[in-house]
Amino acid sequence: xxxxxxxxxxxxxxxxxxxxxxxxxxxxxxxxxxxxxxxxxxxxxxxxxxxxxxxxxxxxxxxxxxxxxxxxxxxxxxxxxxxxxxxxxxxxxxxxxxxxxxxxxxxxxxxxxxxxxxxxxxxxxxxxxxxxxxxxxxxxxxxxxxxxxxxxxxxxxxxxxxxxxxxxxxxxxxxxxxxxxxxxxxxxxxxxxxxxxxxxxxxxxxxxxxxxxxxxxxxxxxxxxxxxxxxxxxxxxxxxxxxxxxxxxxxxxxxxxxxxxxxxxxxxxxxxxxxxxxxxxxxxxxxxxxxxxxxxxxxxxxxxxxxxxxxxxxxxxxxxxxxxxxxxxxxxxxxxxxxxxxxxxxxxxxxxxxxxxxxxxxxxxxxxxxxxxxxxxxxxxxxxxxxxxxxxxxxxxxxxxxxxxxxxxxxxxxxxxxxxxxxxxxxxxxxxxxxxxxxxxxxxxxxxxxxxxxxxxxxxxxxxxxxxxxxxxxxxxxxxx
Amino acid sequence: xxxxxxxxxxxxxxxxxxxxxxxxxxxxxxxxxxxxxxxxxxxxxxxxxxxxxxxxxxxxxxxxxxxxxxxxxxxxxxxxxxxxxxxxxxxxxxxxxxxxxxxxxxxxxxxxxxxxxxxxxxxxxxxxxxxxxxxxxxxxxxxxxxxxxxxxxxxxxxxxxxxxxxxxxxxxxxxxxxxxxxxxxxxxxxxxxxxxxxxxxxxxxxxxxxxxxxxxxxxxxxxxxxxxxxxxxxxxxxxxxxxxxxxxxxxxxxxxxxxxxxxxxxxxxxxxxxxxxxxxxxxxxxxxxxxxxxxxxxxxxxxxxxxxxxxxxxxxxxxxxxxxxxxxxxxxxxxxxxxxxxxxxxxxxxxxxxxxxxxxxxxxxxxxxxxxxxxxxxxxxxxxxxxxxxxxxxxxxxxxxxxxxxxxxxxxxxxxxxxxxxxxxxxxxxxxxxxxxxxx
Numbered sequence: 001x002x003x004x005x006x007x008x009x010x011x012x013x014x015x016x017x018x019x020x021x022x023x024x025x026x027x028x029x030x031x032x033x034x035x036x037x038x039x040x041x042x043x044x045x046x047x048x049x050x051x052x053x054x055x056x057x058x059x060x061x062x063x064x065x066x067x068x069x070x071x072x073x074x075x076x077x078x079x080x081x082x083x084x085x086x087x088x089x090x091x092x093x094x095x096x097x098x099x100x101x102x103x104x105x106x107x108x109x110x111x112x113x114x115x116x117x118x119x120x121x122x123x124x125x126x127x128x129x130x131x132x133x134x135x136x137x138x139x140x141x142x143x144x145x146x147x148x149x150x151x152x153x154x155x156x157x158x159x160x161x162x163x164x165x166x167x168x169x170x171x172x173x174x175x176x177x178x179x180x181x182x183x184x185x186x187x188x189x190x191x192x193x194x195x196x197x198x199x200x201x202x203x204x205x206x207x208x209x210x211x212x213x214x215x216x217x218x219x220x221x222x223x224x225x226x227x228x229x230x231x232x233x234x235x236x237x238x239x240x241x242x243x244x245x246x247x248x249x250x251x252x253x254x255x256x257x258x259x260x261x262x263x264x265x266x267x268x269x270x271x272x273x274x275x276x277x278x279x280x281x282x283x284x285x286x287x288x289x290x291x292x293x294x295x296x297x298x299x300x301x302x303x304x305x306x307x308x309x310x311x312x313x314x315x316x317x318x319x320x321x322x323x324x325x326x327x328x329x330x331x332x333x334x335x336x337x338x339x340x341x342x343x344x345x346x347x348x349x350x351x352x353x354x355x356x357x358x359x360x361x362x363x364x365x366x367x368x369x370x371x372x373x374x375x376x377x378x379x380x381x382x383x384x385x386x387x388x389x390x391x392x393x394x395x396x397x398x399x400x401x402x403x404x405x406x407x408x409x410x411x412x413x414x415x416x417x418x419x420x421x422x423x424x425x426x427x428x429x430x431x432x433x434x435x436x437x438x439x440x441x442x443x444x445x446x447x448x449x450x451x452x453x454x455x456x457x458x459x460x461x462x463x464x465x466x467x468x469x470x471x472x473x474x475x476x477x478x479x480x481x
Numbered sequence: 482x483x484x485x486x487x488x489x490x491x492x493x494x495x496x497x498x499x500x501x502x503x504x505x506x507x508x509x510x511x512x513x514x515x516x517x518x519x520x521x522x523x524x525x526x527x528x529x530x531x532x533x534x535x536x537x538x539x540x541x542x543x544x545x546x547x548x549x550x551x552x553x554x555x556x557x558x559x560x561x562x563x564x565x566x567x568x569x570x571x572x573x574x575x576x577x578x579x580x581x582x583x584x585x586x587x588x589x590x591x592x593x594x595x596x597x598x599x600x601x602x603x604x605x606x607x608x609x610x611x612x613x614x615x616x617x618x619x620x621x622x623x624x625x626x627x628x629x630x631x632x633x634x635x636x637x638x639x640x641x642x643x644x645x646x647x648x649x650x651x652x653x654x655x656x657x658x659x660x661x662x663x664x665x666x667x668x669x670x671x672x673x674x675x676x677x678x679x680x681x682x683x684x685x686x687x688x689x690x691x692x693x694x695x696x697x698x699x700x701x702x703x704x705x706x707x708x709x710x711x712x713x714x715x716x717x718x719x720x721x722x723x724x725x726x727x728x729x730x731x732x733x734x735x736x737x738x739x740x741x742x743x744x745x746x747x748x749x750x751x752x753x754x755x756x757x758x759x760x761x762x763x764x765x766x767x768x769x770x771x772x773x774x775x776x777x778x779x780x781x782x783x784x785x786x787x788x789x790x791x792x793x794x795x796x797x798x799x800x801x802x803x804x805x806x807x808x809x810x811x812x813x814x815x816x817x818x819x820x821x822x823x824x825x826x827x828x829x830x831x832x833x834x835x836x837x838x839x840x841x842x843x844x845x846x847x848x849x850x851x852x853x854x855x856x857x858x859x860x861x862x863x864x865x866x867x868x869x870x871x872x873x874x875x876x877x878x879x880x881x882x883x884x885x886x887x888x889x890x891x892x893x894x895x896x897x898x899x900x901x902x903x904x905x906x907x908x909x910x911x912x913x914x915x916x917x918x919x920x921x
Binding site: 026027029030032033034035036037038039040041042064065066067105106109110112113114115116117118133134135138162165166168169170172173175176177178282283284314315316321324325326327328329330331351352353383386387388389390391392393394396397398399400 | 525599600612631776845853
């Protein structure tokens with residue numbers, strides 16, 4: 001009903017656009033054409049239901065292609081890893097499809113690929129998520145397989161060992177990837193090892209070696225429960241058709257209380273420190289600058305997002321224009337506030353010409369300082385808003401995109417009308433809001449500056465910058481005595 | 482065939498539920514200056530995508546000027562008499578749009594997707610840089626630096642980053658596919674401003690391009706705007722260089738080692754194969770699904786799951802305009818050698834050459850092709866890209882609806898035959914990737 005109305009509204013807009021269009025003529029190329037009236041974005045209506053065992057079911061109907069996308073969101077991610085055992089949540093997710101009570105690992109892969117369906121099971125910092133996309137005609141078989149994997153995994157010892165060995169191997173490989181070494185090491189120096197954000201979510205050599213299959217089983221039992229989960233379905237199906245199928249597949253999932261742990265508080269950074277990881281002969285230096293910043297629940301989410309968009313959140317940001325377009329030091333540089341359930345980091349990053357490592361650090365710091373001191377101009381504010389509001393509709397084009405976008409509502413407890421009011425909230429951000437959050441949340445005097453590069457070449461320059469003590473780290477982010 | 486027929490029937494019965502899924506409608510025509518225009522209307526989200534595909538890629542370059550086409554992709558963002566330097570991207574973002582571009586061996590493609598009320602702006606932007614791009618020393622110098630960093634980031638500073646470059650360089654002797662789009666930095670340094678201007682005049686002309694506009698548009702009004710912005714751009718007058726050289730059939734196996742900053746050795750095999758669009762191309766493309774399409778694929782089951790020789794396997798048929806290569810590769814597991822991985826790869830290839838695949842496996846790869854084909858058309862940008870590609874390289878936009886039938890026409894016998902015909906030692910290039918530390 002609602003959708004029909006929205007469609008009608010779009011049609012009307014279309015008609016107005018046609019009428020107001022000027023006729024073909026010699027273009028005045030010196031004048032940039034302005035926009036037609038802003039089109040209406042028809043947002044997906046969310047239908048909700050709950051199974052008797054507590055599993056929440058959300059449906060958005062989208063009939064454009066004969067496909068159905070599903071996301072099962074578990075509210076426990078790497079943030080719930082047991083102390084000193086980073087990697088358990090991501091291992092659990094990765095091992096889900098390694099065998100169930102009735103299917104072994106190859107039967108699962110065989111059946112999935114026979115259906116032409118795709119599935120993935122991953123844990124990130126905040127959640128564990130199973131995703132599936134299938135042709136509507138294969139929905140029943142796909143759903144049966146999806147539910148079997150999520151509710152009856154057996155975590156075979158052999159597969160556990162295989163993944164563990166694989167991860168130790170890829171840790172070894174990662175030491176060659178300066179970009180990964182840099183990001184992981186920065187998280188490590190910002191959060192320390194006791195906080196889940198301070199550790200590589202896929203595990204460290206020590207944690208992987210001490211991990212047992214029992215750790216996986218225990219994590220699964222404690223976290224993968226219907227009351228801790230939401231199944232988001234987007235696609236070519238209606239609720240009355242969908243619900244019985246979900247009942248059939250998920251009704252047997254056993255209920256149990258889930259207690260979510262809160263990670264320790266993070267002490268704010270006190271001073272500026274320059275960390276250097278030596279990579280002899282590196283053709284580029286990977287630079288990361290950051291500190292623990294904000295949780296997704298911050299009331300300043302919108303002004304901070306607008307501010308960062310100008311600082312380093314898009315191609316035409318100050319950071320990228322300065323370091324890429326003006327100086328040619330890099331193929332791309334950026335900054336981000338990573339909003340998580342608990343305060344996540346602010347991070348500026350990029351790979352830069354080795355010989356310009358010190359100048360790159362200098363310019364990145366200068367851009368952060370300038371934003372901290374001055375905020376943005378009215379022109380920049382308008383620019384950021386236009387970009388953020390204009391691109392909005394692109395999140396709702398495919399079934400998988402909608403399912404993915406709605407995960408944010410589930411994970412961060414955002415209201416159902418979050419996307420309906422999104423444009424208004426962006427539009428409401430003022431220059432003063434941005435100035436206030438830039439002053440409050442950018443800390444140019446207390447940041448970790450981390451460089452992975454050829455120490456022989458870059459260290460003297462970094463010392464000369466005089467931004468703080470230069471501390472040498474190994475590739476794991478540990479101080480070298 | 483059946484499946485598509487039944488979908489069409491469904492469409493007729495319940496058009497509200499499945500609008501335009503298997504039958505994407507489009508209009509196409511040529512402007513007098515030779516620009517080919519394709520329009521497609523899809524009103525499901527208020528978005529419009531504009532794709533401008535130029536029929537120029539790295540294969541149109543001279544051997545002492547490799548990297549030119551890709552470098553030009555960067556220059557195209559530098560501006561025009563009406564768009565100041567650095568503003569192009571800003572204008573698009575200011576309009577709420579996203580844009581990007583890429584260069585392959587055969588084409589250079591520019592695309593912008595934005596809210597549908599910005600349609601006219603998109604045309605103004607793209608037509609400005611087709612009509613009168615600004616090519617000056619400031620832009621060239623800056624982009625020289627940026628492209629060098631791009632090369633470092635994607636090749637030199639990334640383990641196995643040079644696989645494509647090394648493979649093509651070894652597998653081709655005379656055809657320009659022997660170098661890759663990123664090219665070699667020193668050639669870009671040697672080029673003069675005049676050479677860039679000549680390249681622009683030769684290739685960036687309406688008669689060497691295809692324009693696709695897809696999304697929430699009114700067809701009649703869009704046609705008027707296309708005429709307004711693109712109609713007055715003059716047709717190119719210099720000859721468009723297209724290499725006619727044909728790579729002679731390979732006579733003997735090529736074998737070499739590459740030393741890289743890696744910990745785990747890898748093995749790459751490349752076999753010459755026919756160009757995209759040929760019947761054997763479709764068979765070889767489905768063969769890669771058998772070999773490496775997912776966890777239950779043969780290479781993964783054998784090398785990763787069972788023998789634990791490799792941590793990753795892949796097989797790729799390069800979709801190219803001229804005869805291309807079929808690449809198979811494995812990255813070894815800790816403690817395993819490239820030789821062990823090569824032996825296992827060859828044994829698996831031997832199996833598809835010897836035995837027909839089972840009915841189940843055959844149905845499986847057909848199901849996978851069907852879903853992949855439907856998913857390609859999930860976004861207006863995806864559809865615009867496909868339409869441009871089908872026009873430029875196949876001369877038939879209708880393939881956006883029907884190419885799946887070419888996959889479905891492949892038989893089990895075809896799969897065995899192409900494996901026998903193309904995946905032979907004489908037709909192969911074998912490269913070992915080995916850790917640098919062990920070189921010397």
